Amino acid sequence: MKLVKDLPEVFEEFAEQRKNSFLAVKKVKDNGKPVVGMYCTYFPREIAQAAGAATVSLCSTSDETTAEAEKELPKNLCPLIKSSYGFAITDKCPFFHFSDLVIGETTCDGKKKMYELMARFKAVHVMQLPHNQSEDSLDLWEKEVIRVKDIVEEKFETNITEERLEEQIKLENRIRKAFKKLASTMAYDPTPMSGYDYFKVLFGSTFRFDRENLPEELESLADKVMEEYDETREKKPRILITGCPIGGATEKVIKAVEDNGGVVVSYENCSGEKNYDRFVEENTGNPLKAIAKRYINIGCSVMSPNENRYKLLGELIDKYKVDGVLDMELQSCHTYAIETTSIRKYITEEKNIPYISLETDFSQADIGQINTRVQAFLEML
Amino acid sequence: MKLVKDLPEVFEEFAEQRKNSFLAVKKVKDNGKPVVGMYCTYFPREIAQAAGAATVSLCSTSDETTAEAEKELPKNLCPLIKSSYGFAITDKCPFFHFSDLVIGETTCDGKKKMYELMARFKAVHVMQLPHNQSEDSLDLWEKEVIRVKDIVEEKFETNITEERLEEQIKLENRIRKAFKKLASTMAYDPTPMSGYDYFKVLFGSTFRFDRENLPEELESLADKVMEEYDETREKKPRILITGCPIGGATEKVIKAVEDNGGVVVSYENCSGEKNYDRFVEENTGNPLKAIAKRYINIGCSVMSPNENRYKLLGELIDKYKVDGVLDMELQSCHTYAIETTSIRKYITEEKNIPYISLETDFSQADIGQINTRVQAFLEML
Numbered sequence: 001m002k003l004v005k006d007l008p009e010v011f012e013e014f015a016e017q018r019k020n021s022f023l024a025v026k027k028v029k030d031n032g033k034p035v036v037g038m039y040c041t042y043f044p045r046e047i048a049q050a051a052g053a054a055t056v057s058l059c060s061t062s063d064e065t066t067a068e069a070e071k072e073l074p075k076n077l078c079p080l081i082k083s084s085y086g087f088a089i090t091d092k093c094p095f096f097h098f099s100d101l102v103i104g105e106t107t108c109d110g111k112k113k114m115y116e117l118m119a120r121f122k123a124v125h126v127m128q129l130p131h132n133q134s135e136d137s138l139d140l141w142e143k144e145v146i147r148v149k150d151i152v153e154e155k156f157e158t159n160i161t162e163e164r165l166e167e168q169i170k171l172e173n174r175i176r177k178a179f180k181k182l183a184s185t186m187a188y189d190p191t192p193m194s195g196y197d198y199f200k201v202l203f204g205s206t207f208r209f210d211r212e213n214l215p216e217e218l219e220s221l222a223d224k225v226m227e228e229y230d231e232t233r234e235k236k237p238r239i240l241i242t243g244c245p246i247g248g249a250t251e252k253v254i255k256a257v258e259d260n261g262g263v264v265v266s267y268e269n270c271s272g273e274k275n276y277d278r279f280v281e282e283n284t285g286n287p288l289k290a291i292a293k294r295y296i297n298i299g300c301s302v303m304s305p306n307e308n309r310y311k312l313l314g315e316l317i318d319k320y321k322v323d324g325v326l327d328m329e330l331q332s333c334h335t336y337a338i339e340t341t342s343i344r345k346y347i348t349e350e351k352n353i354p355y356i357s358l359e360t361d362f363s364q365a366d367i368g369q370i371n372t373r374v375q376a377f378l379e380m381l
Numbered sequence: 382m383k384l385v386k387d388l389p390e391v392f393e394e395f396a397e398q399r400k401n402s403f404l405a406v407k408k409v410k411d412n413g414k415p416v417v418g419m420y421c422t423y424f425p426r427e428i429a430q431a432a433g434a435a436t437v438s439l440c441s442t443s444d445e446t447t448a449e450a451e452k453e454l455p456k457n458l459c460p461l462i463k464s465s466y467g468f469a470i471t472d473k474c475p476f477f478h479f480s481d482l483v484i485g486e487t488t489c490d491g492k493k494k495m496y497e498l499m500a501r502f503k504a505v506h507v508m509q510l511p512h513n514q515s516e517d518s519l520d521l522w523e524k525e526v527i528r529v530k531d532i533v534e535e536k537f538e539t540n541i542t543e544e545r546l547e548e549q550i551k552l553e554n555r556i557r558k559a560f561k562k563l564a565s566t567m568a569y570d571p572t573p574m575s576g577y578d579y580f581k582v583l584f585g586s587t588f589r590f591d592r593e594n595l596p597e598e599l600e601s602l603a604d605k606v607m608e609e610y611d612e613t614r615e616k617k618p619r620i621l622i623t624g625c626p627i628g629g630a631t632e633k634v635i636k637a638v639e640d641n642g643g644v645v646v647s648y649e650n651c652s653g654e655k656n657y658d659r660f661v662e663e664n665t666g667n668p669l670k671a672i673a674k675r676y677i678n679i680g681c682s683v684m685s686p687n688e689n690r691y692k693l694l695g696e697l698i699d700k701y702k703v704d705g706v707l708d709m710e711l712q713s714c715h716t717y718a719i720e721t722t723s724i725r726k727y728i729t730e731e732k733n734i735p736y737i738s739l740e741t742d743f744s745q746a747d748i749g750q751i752n753t754r755v756q757a758f759l760e761m762l
Contacts, residue, residue, distance in 0.1 A: 074718040076457070106512040109490045112685045113719035126685070128518070131487040131509050140511070140521050304493045304507070332713065337455040338494035 003220045007228065010221060011197040014204030021056070021207040022094040028054045028209050029098050034156050037099030039084055040107055041245075041270040041298055042129055044145060044291045046168035046280065048103070049211070050160045051152045057206040058102065059093035060084040061248025063362035072117060078333045079362040080245065081110040088118055095207075096122075101155050103148065105129045107302045108335060125151050131304055133296050142292040149288060165287040169280045171212060175205075176276035178218035183273070185225050186265045187320050190233035192225045195264025196254050202271055203247045236261055237381040240316055242268040242309075242343070243328040244336050249362035253328050256367070256374040262381075265320040268313055269328075274298055277312055301335035309339075310346055317351050323381045326374070327357040354380060382597045384605045391602060392578040395585030402437070402588040403475040409435045409590050410479050415537050418480030420465055421488055422626075422651040422679055423510055425526060425672045427549035427661065429484070430592070431541045432533045438587040439483065440474035441465040442629025444743035453498060459714045460743040461626065462491040469499055476588075477503075482536050484529065486510045488683045489716060506532050512685055514677050523673040530669060546668040550661045552593060556586075557657035559599035564654070566606050567646045568701050571614035573606045576645025577635050583652055584628045617642060618762040621697055623649040623690075623724070624709040625717050630743035634709050637748070637755040643762075646701040649694055650709075655679055658693055682716035690720075691727055698732050704762045707755070708738040735761060 003010060028035060036048035037058040045055040063079060065086025072089070073082055087093035088102075096102070104115040104126040115126045127144045130137035153160055182201065185192050201221065205214060239262045246253065246269055257264050267273060280287075280294040299308030316322065325347045329336045340357045347355040356377045360366055384391060409416060417429035418439040426436040444460060446467025453470070454463055468474035469483075477483070485496040485507040496507045508525045511518035534541055563582065566573050582602065586595060620643045627634065627650055638645050648654060661668075661675040680689030697703065706728045710717045721738045728736040737758045741747055 072722050074715070074721075076713060076718070077715060106685060109683070109715040110719065112512060113682070113716050116685055117719070117722060128512050128515075130511070130521070131493060134509075136521055136524050137509070140517055143517050301494070302490070304487060304497055332457060332715070334455070334458060334490040334713070334715070335494050337457070338491065338498070340455075341453050341498060 001216045001220045003217075003224045007193070007197075007224060010224075011193075011200050015200040017204035018207045021209065024209050025054075025056060025095055025098045034100045035095070035098050036152070037096055037102040039102075039111070040105050041275050042105045042107060042295055042300070043103050043127070044148070044295050046165060046172050046287075046291055047145070047149050047160065048101075048152055049168045049171075050164040051156050051158050053100075053152070053156060054209045056095045056099070056209070058084065058096050058099070059087040061250070061362070063249060065090050065092055066362065073114065076332050078108075078110050078244075078330045079249075080330055080333075081114050083362060084111075085114050085118060088122065101125065101152070103127065107300065108333070110332070123155070129302070130296070131302070133303060133308070138292060138296055141296045142289055145288050145292040145295075162287055165291075166283065169282055169287055169290065171215075173279045173282065174215035175211065175218070176279060178215040178222070179276040182218050182222040182225070183266070183276075185222055185229075188229065189238065189321060190231070190235045191238075191263050191265055192229040192233075194258055195239070195267075196251070196258055199246075199251070199254055199264070199267065199271070202267065202275075236263040237378050238263060238265045238321055238323045239378075240264070240266040240268060240313075240320060240322040240325050241272075241328060242313060242325060243357075244330040244333055245270040246328060247271050249364070250328065250330075250360060252364065252367050252370060253326065253358060253360065253374075256370045257326065257378070260371060260375040260378050262324075262374070262378045265322060266316045268309075268316055270298075270300070273312060273316060274300070301333075301339040306339065309343075313343070313346070314351060317347075317353065322353060324354045324356070324377060325351075326377070327355065329357060329359045331359055331361045382601045384598075384601045388574070388578075388605060388609065391605075392574075392581045396581040398585035399588045402590065405590055406435075406437060406476055406479045415481045416476070416479050417533070418477055418483040420483075420492070421486050422656050423486045423488060423676055423681070424484050424508070425529070425676050427546060427553050427672055428526070428530050428541065428669075429482075429533055430549045430552075431545040432537050432539050434481075434533070434537060435590045437476045437480070437590070439465065439477050439480070440468040442631070442743070444630060446471050446473055447743065454495065457713055459489075459491050459625075459711045460630075461711055461714075462495050464743060465492075466495050466499060469503060482506065482533070484508065488681065489714070491713070504536070510683070511677070512683070514684060514689070519673060519677055522677045523670055526669050526673040526676075543668055546672075547664065550663055550668055550671065552596075554660045554663065555596035556592065556599070557660055559596040559603070560657040563599050563603040563606070564647070564657075566603055566610075569610065570619065570702060571612070571616045572619075572644050572646055573610040573614075575639055576620070577632070577639055580627075580632070580635055580645070580648065580652070583648065583656075617644040618759050619644060619646045619702055619704045620759075621645070621647040621649060621694075621701060621703040621706050622653075622709060623694060623706060624738075625711040625714055626651040627709060628652050630745070631709065631711075631741060633745065633748050633751060634707065634739060634741065634755075637751045638707065638759070641752060641756040641759050643705075643755070643759045646703060647697045649690075649697055651681070654693060654697060655681070682714075682720040687720065690724075694724070694727070695732060698728075698734065703734060705735045705737070705758060706732075707758070708736065710738060710740045712740055712742045
């Protein structure tokens with residue numbers, strides 16, 4: 001497959017994907033396909049897809065509905081959780097509206113308890129994500145994976161065969177591989193595209209219902225990006241973004257980096273590498289166990305200890321020749337906030353590069369402040 | 382046993398217990414007895430005690446060391462966690478200092494991640510507490526209970542026999558029973574003692590190293606309280622306190638109730654009923670499983686769902702003829718904060734009594750505000 005569109009057009013399409021999918025999700029439903037809404041990278045979407053359902057990331061990235069959420073949730077709570085709940089309770093998220101089933105996980109305190117409230121007005125199933133990645137925890141998580149399969153089967157009155165599971169495992173692995181290929185282009189210095197364009201693809205693709213088209217499309221995009229690679233582009237300080245999920249309102253952080261002369265070469269967070277790092281092992285004869293193994297190993301700060309985050313960070317810093325790390329925390333996210341202490345130490349003392357931690361929320365009130373801090377950070381690189 | 386001391390003297394002794402135990406813990410150590418420090422009601426102290434160790438609640442109730450803690454922990458974190466870490470890192474808590482082993486649990490996000498930092502300078506073992514009380518979770522928790530036994534055995538080079546475990550189970554059950562007897566005196570109207578005096582006993586006893594003396598002493602105290610019961614005491618609005626653990630700095634909330642004409646008749650929190658509700662089943666032939674079962678069923682807001690909290694609250698409201706419920710949240714405690722939404726609904730709509738939720742921290746700056754709100758609350762009862 002060869003992309004016929006120009007790159008700017010492709011990036012713009014991905015940027016518009018979320019909005020365009022508002023109509024698409026209705027079509028999906030009109031065609032009789034069930035929809036499973038998800039909030040978190042820990043959800044093994046293969047399972048829902050193997051039941052013939054579409055999976056979609058639910059609205060949680062703007063403060064449009066925060067005031068409504070704060071009528072029931074504490075103000076001092078992570079903006080992502082308030083946003084998720086706000087869109088749900090106001091029914092302003094088409095993806096939520098059309099979801100037949102919403103899957104949550106006991107990732108963090110805030111989400112875990114918020115889902116209890118959400119379950120009063122929506123079909124919500126919460127998977128128990130353990131606190132670490134030990135063998136005992138894997139056993140528990142595998143049971144949760146089996147349970148969510150049972151629940152999806154029951155909900156949609158269907159049978160999830162091993163064959164269908166393997167199909168979805170292979171599809172999602174191909175998508176991961178394609179993302180990795182696209183990501184790899186950012187290893188070049190200068191980069192062949194801006195970090196923001198790269199991000200549009202990452203974020204936009206979470207709202208695509210035709211996932212089967214993604215692998216080829218992403219690979220073609222990566223090819224085209226390299227075909228048009230211009231080595232004479234300006235070399236810029238190379239930033240890796242880690243921390244809480246990014247997207248929507250928090251894209252202000254990406255812009256702050258790139259408006260001030262830097263380039264984001266890698267996203268270690270759930271919007272990026274965490275989402276496509278690690279493959280599900282194929283053809284094991286036990287696809288659910290293979291799924292459980294892959295997903296439990298995501299290096300989110302809710303894990304304690306969280307060695308996989310350090311490992312992935314280290315690899316990405318080396319691969320993408322990173323000059324500085326920006327750790328974005330969402331307000332009141334205790335696990336990421338506390339982990340900054342050890343992450344800072346790791347980045348500055350073991351990887352020997354500068355580190356900045358930025359706390360923000362979904363308002364745009366702190367853009368000036370963020371720009372000032374990011375500018376100062378870039379100047380010292 | 383008959384108490385020879387006057388009641389005020391007894392209450393004062395319990396109030397001074399924490400301070401007096403600073404010396405006592407050194408004596409314990411000098412006598413060659415190991416010390417296990419604990420922070421949370423979920424820790425099955427029977428196990429450490431069966432190994433011949435003393436168990437003690439570690440300092441976590443004043444803001445004396447908060448500034449030190451905030452050098453590494455986020456400011457926007459529960460004061461109890463900051464206090465725990467602050468006392469630890471500054472070595473200002475004699476109990477922590479003399480602890481050979483500290484046991485933590487993955488109760489909440491903040492504690493879980495704080496223990497990672499604490500483990501850099503202290504022998505800390507963290508038990509994985511699951512997110513709910515299902516059969517699968519009980520299986521995991523039982524493994525954690527077995528693991529902590531192994532760790533204690535290894536640490537203190539001893540063998541924890543089933544017999545010693547049963548002994549400690551029986552001792553702790555007797556203590557629970559004695560607490561229940563003392564608590565029961567508060568069912569009378571007027572109450573035979575103030576809620577603050579009652580609290581001094583609850584809190585002070587967590588710093589007692591001679592736990593074998595507690596059952597008889599508490600029962601004698603209950604007897605004496607009733608012997609001296611004066612039915613002509615003033616009847617006051619009867620308040621139940623629920624929410625986050627109380628003690629030290631947060632005793633301001635108890636005082637606010639009692640200085641403004643109310644009486645605290647019951648503490649549903651970890652300083653009170655949660656700590657002595659539910660017995661460990663005796664003589665089961667599998668004491669570790671019995672321990673696991675008892676402890677996992679504590680109704681803390683970290684559990685999702687947390688039905689046992691509603692159940693216990695309902696029972697206590699009826700038993701203690703409660704006129705109003707005060708729900709104390711510590712700042713940034715997401716699970717309790719979010720749970721206020723459903724607890725408020727339960728208290729006001731199902732139990733049909735007034736409810737107030739107060740958020741506070743370990744400073745004394747909000748005493749005026751707390752008094753104003755509590756006074757207004759009491760006036761409407």
